[in-house]
Amino acid sequence: MNLKRTFGTILTVLGIVGLIWGAYTFLAGGGSVGNVSVNQFSSLVPFILGLIFFFTGISLIKGTKDTA
Structure with a gap:
């Protein structure tokens, strides 16, 4: 498996986690989600980073x- 594919x-996977958490x-x-206090509009930041x-x-x- 190639290093670029692994990265x-x-x-x-990090993007999926960011998308789910932001949504x-x-x-x-x-409010408070998992000991982290965020408001509704600042939750868009992890969503946008998750998309990227x-x-x-x-x-x-x-x-x-893939090359052997």
Whole structure:
């Protein structure tokens, strides 16, 4: 397995976690989520970072060719 593919997989997983956490805190209306106090609009930051990580990881996985 290529190093770029491994890094792409890690970025994709981090992106999924960021997307889920950002969407959950936004829909929960802010407040305290997992010992972290956020308001509804600052929860968009992990959501946007999750989008960036997710699409960067997917492009790394798709753009890397397997060579033996």
